[in-house]
Amino acid sequence: MKLSIIIPVYNIAAYLDEAVQSVREQSFTNWEIILVDDGSTDNSPVLCDQWVERDDRIKVIHKANGGLSDARNVGLMQATGDYIHFLDGDDYYASAEVLQTLMRAVEELGSPDSLLFCRQDYYEDTGKMNHERLYQTEWINGAESPTAAFEHLLKTQRFNMSACFQLLRRSLLIENQLFFEKGLLSEDVDWSILLWQHLRSVKAINCEGYCYRHRSASISTTLSIRTYKSYHYMFQKWLPQLQAIKTPLTQLQLNYLAFLFPTLLYGFYLIPKRERKEAYQLLKGMKSVLAYSSTRKSNRVVLGIKCMGFWMACRIFASYGCISKKGLKAYWKAITGK
Helix, strand or coil: CCEEEEEEECCCHHHHHHHHHHHHCCCCCCEEEEEEEECCCCCHHHHHHHHHHHCCCEEEEEECCCCHHHHHHHHHHHCCCCEEEECCCCCEECCCCHHHHHHHHHHHCCCCCEEEEEEEEEECCCCEEEECCCCCHHHHHCCCCHHHHHHHHHHCCCCCCCHHHEEEEHHHHHHCCCCCCCCCCCHHHHHHHHHHCCCCCEEEEEEEEEEEEECCCCCCCCCCHHHHHHHHHHHHHHHHHHHHHCCHHHHHHHHHHHHHHHHHHHCHHHCCHHHHHHHHHHHHHHHHHHHHCCCHHHHHHHHHHHHHCHHHHHHHHHHHHHHHHHCHHHHHHHHHCC
């Protein structure tokens, strides 16, 4: 089987070589890389062209800037592999055996639509590497349906919506037009809800194969009002649709939306102070999703709001989020501006 690795590229000249080289070092060799240069203004386009000259398994598409979703969609349309992997251009594979391990698992597990695997979190500022909690693979791989697997992942608070931490059958994505909506931040949340409505089989492997780089300047690690607007849009989009369908899966997906809401509360003091008034109104507009709370994480927020009211609960959970992520000094600066 062939694997297509889609790498969106936007102003990541400092990281691109490491990402591409981590693919070329793999013991599994039946792959293609599709570099999608999304209108980069640094040296990334030159590096892309150089890689094409060095390895005929590498293709490049130069296009006007359209965002991460657009770049992934363009790459997907050009892919020819049996399976797809989305590798962000500032991330990389953890070892030379990652793809061999994953593709062997695909065959041994009956060629599922989705193969979930694990990541390592690399924090560039500190050099620290964190390891996420492993999957209960025996339970997931023995689940009677994707809906049962979804329920298990949600109840164990192990559900990860990212496209990067799974291999996906290309035919499933193309036949069902499972593309990413352009213009959103956290677009994987929106995409994953649609994806799970089409999955026929889901398996998992505890391979810590993906190194996810946390950069202080990365849009994936920097909260802003755009983040809250994107979530507000997604909640407004999906709530009525999921409420109308009323299947076991869509009820679980409503639970999943409620599971996401606390993260926005925790991040409230991490966005610029000038944006918080608008962000607070967006949060109030989204809190109705908590009616579908089913996890420890979201139930704590429901209880906090019931006991303290939304205004105070927002600030308590935001304080916790800021202190746990950035420390007391950053928290003091966030609330005082000093």
